[in-house]
Amino acid sequence: MKILIVDDEALARTRLRELLRDSDSGHTMLEAGNGLMALELAQRESPDVVLLDIRMPGMGGLEAAIHLARLPNPPAIIFTTAYDEHALQAFEASAVDYLLKPVRAERLSNALARARMLRSAQVAELRRLQPDARQRTHFSIRSRDGLLLVPVDEVAYLRADQKYVAAAWREREVLVDEPLKALEDEFADLFLRIHRNALVARDHILGLERQRDGTMAVRLRAVEEPIPISRRHLAEVRTALKGIAG
């Protein structure tokens, strides 16, 4: 079995590695120190199981699990944690696998024996847990080469077209397959609604600009075209901008 151990503490990783080696020397083991590294490794190596710590710097375990579930061959996920009352209650309720640290050898092998992929309901549950810990730090974009991880704070705007949402990132647009409304709710503190079909990153706003036809638009850092503001959202945008300037 190919097992990816994700924990920011070297000692915790070593301990799991040793327990796994004791139980079965046939396992292939990989290690990562945070969520981002785990995703990178998982894309390249397609592990069968990921042992995922919840609290890690950079990208934590809950978010990593959400992205891992979107891989073409999603691995089975078992969370490991020393103590996280809130998450454990949710795991218990939605039958997400988890192990408590210090992990016992027999619990570990039991968990491995019945490890499975996250069902979509469980992913939804993890998402629900997110705001309480931290928001997602990255969007995962499905592309031909696998998952592309786009840092949320580098996205200038999110614009809904007919069926998809385009995110402006590093002078190009990538497609996020989530509804605009859900994105607005999740990232209300980072993105501002300026139009029925557009959210802009508060941190990327340079200023407002009147267009030739008399309508208003937002100028964004590193984006050539101004993004139109609908009349209905103009007042809100102005108030929000005052808040940012102040």
Place this chain on the structure above:
Amino acid sequence: MSHKAANTSFLPEFCGSRMAYVVVLLAQLLAITLTLSTPATTVAAFNRLALYSVMSLWVGLFCLGALCLLRRHVQSLPDHLAAAACYATTLAVTLAVTEIAWRLAISWLSLSGSVGTDHAGFLLRCLGISAIAWALALRYFYVRQQWRRRVETEADARFAALQARIRPHFLFNCMNTIAGLTRQAPALAEQAVEDLSDLLRASLHSAGQPVTLAEEIALCKGYLRIEQHRLGDRLRVEWQLPESSLEQRLPALTLQPLLENAVYHGIELLPAGGTVSIACSVTPGGTMITLSNPVMPGEPGSAPRHGHNMARENVAQRLAAFFGRDGLLRFHERPGQYSIELLLPHENPDR
């Protein structure tokens, strides 16, 4: 606590066979009490008991039915309004049932001998008895619920106090560290167990007791050694301790919880870690300790969470109790950096 919010009404569940059983029982006891209160022959007493029973059961059960319907609407009201609504309802139902009973007794059953001829008097007597009985019942429900609430709050408070002393997050991570070290470096595992024991002993027995700064710092260093095993070179510590500050007296567990905050809310969340610095300086006003640590800049949700404030409040309370005045603890927060200043007076007026 929030999960109890749905269940804070003092009114019990009126709908259901359990409550009906209680009402039947109490109504019967009331009927027996009323029968015993006047002298009568056996036959007359049984007649009277039958009549009283019918009356009290009717009133009791109709009132219960009304309360059952009413509860849904009044349970979110403040206690006194809910109580007033319930009480008014029972009185109105009593009056209605009594009036119907009077008409039945007079016109169809010719029981005027038993109920008397004074219509208003009959109504008032029944109303009076029912008013007293329901007042007692509502009061009982209220007292019972107050008692339950107090038991729950006490349990919550005790639990919170315990958690403030020994953070489960730290404790279990520490156990994991020890489990990991046991194989690889038994000597370090041994030291971690000793350090943890010192910390637990201090948490359980000597929180707030007077110690010297040197002793408190020894405890802190033990704590940091444990965290160092977990975090490796992500956790760096800088001490600035002039010799003259070491004899300063302070309540035990003043610095350690603040260091724990610095690690939990600061260093642990930084991919590259950071440096916690502790600097002491002796000033004319007392010993000034500054503790600062980097935090994740602008990270959404990185604002100090509940646990953060709890540790800070505990320390503030300890200082206030020990030095007898406030304003010894100050916090500064700027993007990416968090710092705390403590001023410990040289002289302790209380001792």
